[in-house]
Every structure is written in C-alpha cells, then in structure tokens.
Amino acid sequence: MAVNRREFIKIAGLSAALGLGGKAAFDLVLPGQVDAAQMSRPPQALQGSHWAMVVDLKKFKSEADAMALQEICHQAHNVPTIPGKQEIKWIWPTKFEHAFTHLENRQIPPDILETPVLVLCNHCENPPCVRVCPTKATFKRESDGIVIMDMHRCIGCRFCMAACPYGARSFNFADPRNYFKDGKLPNPDYPTRTKGVVEKCNFCAERLAVGKLPACVEAAKDGQLIFGDLNDPRSEVRKTLRTNYSIRRKPDLGTQPSVYYLV
Amino acid sequence: MLEKAITGSKNYWGWLAFLLAVIIAGVLAYLVQYNKGLMITGMSRDVSWGFYIAQFTFLVGVAASAVMLVLPFYLHNYKDFGRITIMGEFLAISAVTMCLLFIIVDLGKPMRALNMILHPTPNSILFWDMIVLNGYLAINLVVGWVVLSSERKQLPPPGWIKPIIYLSIPWAVSIHTVTAFLYCGLPGRGFWLTAILAPRFLASAFASGPSVLILLSLLVRKLTKFDPGKEAIQSLAKIVTYAIILNLFFLSLEFFTVFYSQIPSHMTHLQYLFAGYHGYGALVPFMWASMICGLLAIALLINPRTRKKEPVLGVAAVLVFICTWIDKGMGMISGGFVPNPLHEITEYSPTPLELTITVGVYAVGIFILTILYKVAVGVKEEIGDFKPGDVAPSH
Ligand code: SF4
Ligand code: SF4
Ligand code: SF4
Numbered sequence: 070m071a072v073n074r075r076e077f078i079k080i081a082g083l084s085a086a087l088g089l090g091g092k093a094a095f096d097l098v099l100p101g102q103v104d105a106a107q108m109s110r111p112p113q114a115l116q117g118s119h120w121a122m123v124v125d126l127k128k129f130k131s132e133a134d135a136m137a138l139q140e141i142c143h144q145a146h147n148v149p150t151i152p153g154k155q156e157i158k159w160i161w162p163t164k165f166e167h168a169f170t171h172l173e174n175r176q177i178p179p180d181i182l183e184t185p186v187l188v189l190c191n192h193c194e195n196p197p198c199v200r201v202c203p204t205k206a207t208f209k210r211e212s213d214g215i216v217i218m219d220m221h222r223c224i225g226c227r228f229c230m231a232a233c234p235y236g237a238r239s240f241n242f243a244d245p246r247n248y249f250k251d252g253k254l255p256n257p258d259y260p261t262r263t264k265g266v267v268e269k270c271n272f273c274a275e276r277l278a279v280g281k282l283p284a285c286v287e288a289a290k291d292g293q294l295i296f297g298d299l300n301d302p303r304s305e306v307r308k309t310l311r312t313n314y315s316i317r318r319k320p321d322l323g324t325q326p327s328v329y330y331l332v
Numbered sequence: 333m334l335e336k337a338i339t340g341s342k343n344y345w346g347w348l349a350f351l352l353a354v355i356i357a358g359v360l361a362y363l364v365q366y367n368k369g370l371m372i373t374g375m376s377r378d379v380s381w382g383f384y385i386a387q388f389t390f391l392v393g394v395a396a397s398a399v400m401l402v403l404p405f406y407l408h409n410y411k412d413f414g415r416i417t418i419m420g421e422f423l424a425i426s427a428v429t430m431c432l433l434f435i436i437v438d439l440g441k442p443m444r445a446l447n448m449i450l451h452p453t454p455n456s457i458l459f460w461d462m463i464v465l466n467g468y469l470a471i472n473l474v475v476g477w478v479v480l481s482s483e484r485k486q487l488p489p490p491g492w493i494k495p496i497i498y499l500s501i502p503w504a505v506s507i508h509t510v511t512a513f514l515y516c517g518l519p520g521r522g523f524w525l526t527a528i529l530a531p532r533f534l535a536s537a538f539a540s541g542p543s544v545l546i547l548l549s550l551l552v553r554k555l556t557k558f559d560p561g562k563e564a565i566q567s568l569a570k571i572v573t574y575a576i577i578l579n580l581f582f583l584s585l586e587f588f589t590v591f592y593s594q595i596p597s598h599m600t601h602l603q604y605l606f607a608g609y610h611g612y613g614a615l616v617p618f619m620w621a622s623m624i625c626g627l628l629a630i631a632l633l634i635n636p637r638t639r640k641k642e643p644v645l646g647v648a649a650v651l652v653f654i655c656t657w658i659d660k661g662m663g664m665i666s667g668g669f670v671p672n673p674l675h676e677i678t679e680y681s682p683t684p685l686e687l688t689i690t691v692g693v694y695a696v697g698i699f700i701l702t703i704l705y706k707v708a709v710g711v712k713e714e715i716g717d718f719k720p721g722d723v724a725p726s727h
Contacts, residue, residue, distance in 0.1 A: 154376035154678050167674040170597070188674075197519055203458040204447040224447050225370075225440015228458055230380040234520020236673045240380055240440065243371040264369035265440025322519040 113280040117298030119214040120192065120272055121306050121327040122286070123315065126184050128293040135162035135185040138285045138294070142270070144255040145284040149248035157239035159270040160189040160285060168330075171319050181332060187285075187294075190237040190270040191318060191326030192216045198229035198238065207267075214299075214327060215272045225265040234322050238269045299327065333481065336710030337703045343555075344706065351699045358692010361685045362437060370440060373686040378678035379669040381438070383690050386665040388434035390540070390657055391697075392511045393533060395427035395468065397541020399504035400571050406497055412564040415717065418483075419545060419552075419560065421476035422704035424504075427541075428469040430697035437689055457513045464507045471500045476704075484711045486723070508533045515668065523601035523668040526589070532582040533660075539575035540656035542568045543649035550646055552705065558712045561720040562642075569645050573633040576652050580626050583659075600675070605667045612670070612677050615663055622658035625651040 129135055142148070142160050151157055162185035165177065169186075196216050198207050206223035209216050230238045244264040246252060254261060259275065262268055273283035281287065286296040297304035306329075309315075315329040365372050375382040398420035404410035405417050436442050453459050475497055482489040512530035519525070546568050549560040590598045603609045605619045629651035631638075638644045666680045682690070717723040 154378065155371055156377055158377075163674060167676060170673070170675050173596070201456050201458065201518070203453050203456040203462070204444075204451045205453050206447070222444070222447055222451065223441065224444045226435075226438070226458060227380045227440070228456070228514075230377075231515075231521065231668075232518045234518075234673050236378070239377055241369065242373075242375070243369045263441075264371075267440075319520060324519065 113278075115277045115280055115282070117213050117277075117301070117304075119194075119299040119327065120277070121214075121297065121299040121329065122189075122272075122283075123295040123306050123309050123329045123331060124187055125293055125295070125309075125331045126181070126186060127331060128291055129162075129185055129187070132162055132185045134290075134293070135187050138187060138288055141288040142285045145259065145273070145276075146271075147245070147249070147254050147256055147259050147261045148268075149245040151243070151245075151248055155240075155242040157241065157245065157268065159239070159268070160187055162187055168318060169316065171321060172316070186330070188235065188237070188318070189328065190216060190233075190272075191235055191324065191328045192272055194325035194327065195323060197232040197234065197322075197324060201228045201232040203228065210274075213277075215274055217271050217274055218266075218268065220260070220262055220266050220268070223266040225267065227267060229267055234319055234324065235326075238267050240267050241265060333477075333484065333707050333711060336707045336714075340706060344702075348699065348702060351695045351702070354695035355692055355699065358689050358695060361688035361692065364685060365437070365689060366442075370438075372683060374681050374683045376678050376680065378672040378676065379666055379680035381665050381669070382680055383661075383682040383686055384434045384438035386661045387690055387693070388431050388438070389511060389533075389664060390660040391427045391431045391434070392465070392508050393537030393656070393660065394541045394544055395424045395431065396504045396508045396534070396537045397545070398424040398472065399501050400538055400542050400568070401545070402497065402504075403501050404567070407501070410567070412561055412567060412720065415712075415720065416545075416549065416560045416564055418476055418480055418708045419548060419705070420541075421472045421479075422708060423541070423545060423548070423701065424472045425469060425476065425704060426697045426701035428465055428472070428507075429700055430693050431465055432469070433693045433696060434690075437693065457510060457517065461507075461510050461514060464503065464510050468500070468503055468507050471496060471503055475500060480708060480711055484715060486715055505534065508537050515664075520597075520673050521668050522595070522598035525598070526586060528582055528585055532579065532586070535575050535579035535582055536656045536660060537575075539572050539579050539652050540660075542572045542575070543652040543656075546572065546645060546649040547653075548705070550642065552709060556709045556713070557718050558709045559719040563720065565642065565645070566640065569633060569639050569648075572649065572652055573630070573639070576626060576629055576633070576655070579656070579659075580623075580630070600671050601667050604670050604677075605663050609671065610677060612679050614679050614681060615666065618658050619663055622655045622663070625658075626655035629655060 139158070139160050139162070143150070143158075146159060148157055148159055165182050165184060165186055166173070167186075168188050192215055194214065196207075196209055199209050199216060202208070203226060204222050204224055206219045207216065207229050208219070225240065227240055230240060241262050241264045245262055249255070273281070273285075276283060282296055283294075286294045295305050295309055297306035299306055301307060309331070310329060313331045315331055317326045317329055320326070373382060398417075401413045401417045401420035405413040436445060439445055448459060448462055475493060478493050479489045479497075509530045512533040515521070515524035516526060516529040546565055549565050549568070553559045587602065590602055600609055604612065605615050607613070608616050629648045632644055632648040632651070633639050639648070670679060671677050712718070715723055
C-alpha cells in the first residue's frame with residue numbers, strides 16, 4: 070500500500086517517538102535503498118512485495134571484503150563456526166566458476182575469474198526447496214517473497230538440501246551452541262537453532278520487520294550490496310538493474326533467483 | 333499363528349539371540365547419534381544424504397519385488413508360485429519396515445516425524461512416499477496374514493481379500509516409482525535428473541528382490557521340511573535374468589545419453605563414480621565390482637545349463653545382489669551429491685557408528701523376517717505341504 074510523502078513523514082516521526090530508534094528511521098529514509106513511498110503498516114517494518122539483492126562484483130577488491138560481510142551475517146544470526154565439512158554458512162565467497170557453473174568460459178578476464186563472488190540463498194521465486202519440504206517448514210512468504218524457515222517444524226529430513234541447486238542450505242549436524250566460546254551468543258537478540266534442523270539466509274526478515282536493512286547490506290561499503298523491492302520500479306535495485314547488465318545463478322533451472330550480480 | 337514363532341530348535345533361538353545382540357549394538361549406536369546429532373555420521377553439508385537413505389532406496393526395491401510372485405499367480409494362475417507368494421509378502425513386510433526405520437534414523441529431529449502428518453504437504457514427494465510405503469506395509473500385513481490363516485484352515489481365502497491382492501500389484505510398482513521421484517524431480521542434480529530413473533529402480537528391484545527370494549528358498553529348503561519347489565525357483569531365476577539384463581541395459585541408456593550429449597552437469601557424476609573426478613574416486617572400485625558382478629551373473633543366468641544347477645544359481649543370485657546393492661546402496665545416493673551444485677568435491681564414506689546403526693536396522697528386518705518365515709513354514713508343515721503337489725491349492 071503506497072502512502073504519500075506527508076504520511077510517510079508522520080509515520081517515521083511516530084515510530085521515532087515510539088522509541089523504535091533513530092537507526093531504524095534513518096534506514097527508512099536512506100534515499101533509494103528502500104523506497105520510502107512503500108511504507109505502510111506496521112509502521113516500523115520495511116515494506117516490499119518482492120525483496121531482492123544486487124551484488125556488485127566490481128566493488129569487491131579482495132576475499133577479505135567478502136569475508137567481512139560473512140562475519141557480519143554470521144554474528145547477527147548466531148551462525149557457529151564449525152570446522153570441516155559439516156560447516157554452516159549462510160553467505161560465503163566462492164570463485165566465479167563455482168558460483169556461475171552455467172557460464173563456463175575460459176576467456177573471461179582473469180580479474181573477474183579471481184573476484185570473490187558472495188553467494189547466499191537466492192530467495193527463488195519458484196523455489197525447489199519449498200516444493201519438496203514435507204512439513205512446510207520451508208515456505209515462501211507471500212507478502213514479500215522471502216523463502217523462510219520455521220525451525221520448530223523442521224524434521225531435519227534434508228530433502229530441501231538435495232533440492233536446492235545452489236548449495237545454499239546447511240544442516241545442524243551437531244548442537245550449534247557447543248561452538249560459541251563459553252556459550253556466549255554473538256547476538257543474544259537472535260535465537261539459536263537446535264541440532265537436527267536445516268538453516269539458511271533469511272534475507273534478515275527479523276531486521277526488515279523492525280525497519281532495518283539486512284545486516285550484510287548495511288555493512289557493505291560503497292554499494293557492494295543493494296537491497297530493495299523488485300516490484301517497485303523506483304527502488305534502487307530496479308534502477309540498478311535497469312541500467313546495468315546483470316546475471317543470475319543457473320537461470321536455466323527456472324527457479325527465478327532474486328539475487329542479481331553485476332560483473 | 334504367532335505361537336509357531338515361539339517354538340523352535342536351538343539353532344532358531346541362537347539365531348534370534350544373535351540378531352538381538354546386533355540390534356542392541358545398533359540401538360546403542362543410535363543413542364549416541366540421538367544425543368550428539370548426525371555429526372557422528374560421515375555426511376556433510378555437501379553430501380547431505382548417505383548410507384541410511386541409500387539403504388532405504390535399495391530396500392524399497394526388495395519390498396516391491398513381492399509383486400513378482402503375486403502377479404504371475406493371481407493374474408496368470410501360475411500355480412508354482414501359489415505356495416510361496418507368502419514368502420514374497422513377508423519379505424516385503426520386513427523390507428518396508430527397514431525402509432521406515434532408515435528414514436527415521438536419518439531424520440535430524442525424529443521426534444517431529446509426525447509433522448509430516450500434522451502438516452500434510454501434497455507437493456512434497458516425501459509425503460507421498462510415506463503414504464505408499466505405509467500403505468504397502470498394511471496391504472502385505474493383511475494379505476499375508478489372511479491368506480496364510482485360510483491356508484491353515486485349508487479353506488479358500490475370503491472373497492474380500494481379492495481386491496486388496498490385486499491392489500497390491502500396482503501399489504508395489506508405485507512404491508519404487510515414487511521413491512525414484514524423490515530424486516529425479518530435483519533441478520540441478522544432473523545424476524538423478526533422468527526419466528529413466530524410475531524404470532532403472534524397478535528393473536534393479538525385480539532383479540535384487542527375486543534373487544533374495546531364491547536365496548531364501550534355498551535356505552528354507554535346507555533348514556526346514558518345506559520345499560518351495562524346483563519349478564518355482566527356476567521361474568524366479570528367469571525373472572532375475574530378465575530384470576538384471578534390463579537393469580544393465582537401462583544403465584547403458586543412461587551412459588549413452590550422458591556421454592554422447594557431453595553435458596557436464598550430467599557427465600561429472602558418472603565420471604566420478606566410474607573413473608574418478610579431479611583425483612577423487614573412492615567409489616570407482618566398487619562401481620566396477622558392481623558391473624563385473626552384474627555381467628558375470630548374466631553369463632551364469634542366461635545359459636539354461638548353468639541356471640538350472642541350483643548351486644550355480646545360488647552364486648548368480650549372490651552376484652545379482654552385490655551388483656544391485658552397490659549400485660543403489662552405495663553409488664546412487666553419494667553419486668548424486670558429488671560434485672556438489674557448485675562443482676566442488678566432498679567425498680563421503682560412512683563412519684563405524686553409522687555402519688553399526690545400519691547393520692542394526694538390517695538385523696531388525698532379518699529378525700522380523702525370521703519370525704514371519706517361521707510362522708509360514710510352521711503352517712506349511714502343519715497342513716502337510718512339504719513339496720509341490722502335496723496339498724491342492726486352496727486359492
Ligand atoms: S537458493 Fe536454494 S534455498 Fe534459497 S530459495 Fe532457492 S532453492 Fe531455496
Ligand atoms: S529438512 Fe526441514 S526444511 Fe528441509 S525439507 Fe526437511 S522438514 Fe523441510
Ligand atoms: S541478508 Fe541477512 S541473512 Fe542473508 S546473508 Fe545478508 S545478513 Fe545474512
């Protein structure tokens with residue numbers, strides 16, 4: 070539901086008055102990144118009907134750039150660091166050839182081949198993980214297109230991991246709480262998971278609900294990551310995608326990823 | 333009839349005690365897994381299904397094979413199978429039970445398994461697999477028990493059971509078709525993404541299941557007074573012959589499509605399994621062993637002179653079992669996960685605890701099978717059905 074500018078200012082003022090924090094309000098008026106005109110109730114939540122992300126590969130200079138964003142995400146969501154092949158990761162850098170297996174091309178300039186590519190859940194419009202889940206523990210939120218999980222319903226069958234063509238999902242092979250130093254959570258405001266359930270990037274649904282951009286987007290420098298509503302022609306993501314050639318991972322599978330890459 | 337299971341020789345009780353010991357070892361290993369999580373297995377982020385799901389897949393095939401006795405007898409009035417359809421049905425009961433147990437031990441949250449029923453999700457193939465497997469278990473329990481009870485009373489089975497018996501025929505096909513659908517409908521897993529997967533599963537099922545039945549028949553004849561009959565065993569052998577040939581033929585179709593089209597996302601898995609990929613090839617010797625066993629078995633089965641010699645037939649049945657077990661119980665699942673969707677390689681091998689749990693589940697199945705066969709053979713002996721022709725078929 071679109072509201073006009075005056076109403077938006079009223080809402081922003083109200084949410085500030087309600088103690089929702091200058092930060093949240095500030096995020097809202099960040100020009101372009103989230104379109105202010107899309108505001109509606111609940112007042113503090115960011116409004117969008119199809120959240121999407123643009124990853125600008127040109128803005129990543131080194132692997133460290135990308136790892137910093139992973140660190141931010143994993144801290145914000147209490148993702149444990151587990152050594153070895155049973156690791157859990159929501160977002161991570163990989164090489165171009167691994168991220169874009171369908172774009173096999175040896176003549177791609179070496180700097181692109183070496184650029185770290187951040188990969189994460191694509192929040193597919195047509196998500197195979199949702200199709201296969203036998204309990205609806207993984208579902209697509211109709212209101213904003215986020216593919217999200219109910220950790221209390223997941224039975225840990227891992228069908229969704231077999232179905233995801235992007236390797237975006239991780240399973241809690243062990244109790245994740247054992248991997249935090251002295252049991253201290255990096256972010257006490259975010260729940261931990263139990264052993265035996267699957268997890269993945271949730272597009273920071275918990276932050277969107279209180280008017281904040283995703284943690285990785287907020288921490289990204291200089292437009293490395295752009296987040297916004299794909300259904301809003303005036304959003305920053307749409308503007309960016311209108312003026313830049315973008316690619317997606319494995320578009321031939323018909324999953325319709327909501328994460329776009331600029332090369 | 334169950335009382336027949338509680339009288340038996342020393343060997344019978346010794347065998348059950350042995351199985352019980354193996355089951356207890358499996359339960360203890362499972363308790364460790366239950367407490368620590370699936371971290372005690374060799375599975376990983378990349379190979380997220382392992383030995384459990386592979387055994388499940390293999391055993392669905394063994395279960396489905398009961399239809400190979402039921403169909404010729406009930407639809408074609410093939411009398412030789414009439415005396416032993418019960419063996420197929422009881423094998424199916426034990427195999428489906430193992431399938432369900434393998435699913436349960438594979439779950440990260442087994443206590444929540446009922447969520448599949450509380451939140452039924454028809455778009456999930458796992459939902460349908462649960463329905464067809466449980467349905468198949470119920471059908472075989474009812475049919476096996478009712479038909480055997482009538483046989484004991486030497487009466488024809490009640491009329492109402494006939495439709496259920498006929499239903500069991502397509503139902504058997506459905507359990508393995510739906511199980512193939514678990515895999516072959518996933519985008520981005522080139523190894524499984526092939527319409528021939530369900531036919532391949534069925535062909536390997538109708539090879540492995542009847543070869544198990546041949547071995548069980550030979551065993552039953554040796555251990556008890558009941559003789560399943562030379563003719564019946566030879567007919568099973570013919571079924572195995574056709575099925576194992578079809579199985580390898582279907583596999584060669586897969587090979588042709590994959591390697592002639594040269595599409596990497598389909599090719600890499602078969603390369604990994606049969607030749608090794610980027611220096612990784614843990615399964616290569618096994619896959620070739622499977623091929624060699626399959627071909628040797630065909631050589632022994634296709635020639636009537638060797639097929640008709642029962643000891644040779646026994647060897648061929650073992651070879652078919654090894655061939656299909658490696659193919660499905662080892663290669664089929666890990667092969668689909670290596671390389672992963674990002675074309676990275678993580679290999680899989682089961683841990684000792686994982687193997688202990690696996691063996692434990694098999695022991696449960698064999699325990700059930702032993703008891704059911706004891707009952708069935710007890711009834712046969714009671715009514716004086718020792719060899720073909722002793723008792724006029726009542727149904
Ligand atoms: S990327 Fe994978 S986990 Fe995310 S929505 Fe798509 S299929 Fe599901
Ligand atoms: S592991 Fe959980 S989320 Fe994934 S398919 Fe199974 S129940 Fe659904
Ligand atoms: S959107 Fe949120 S959950 Fe997803 S990768 Fe970024 S920080 Fe992590």
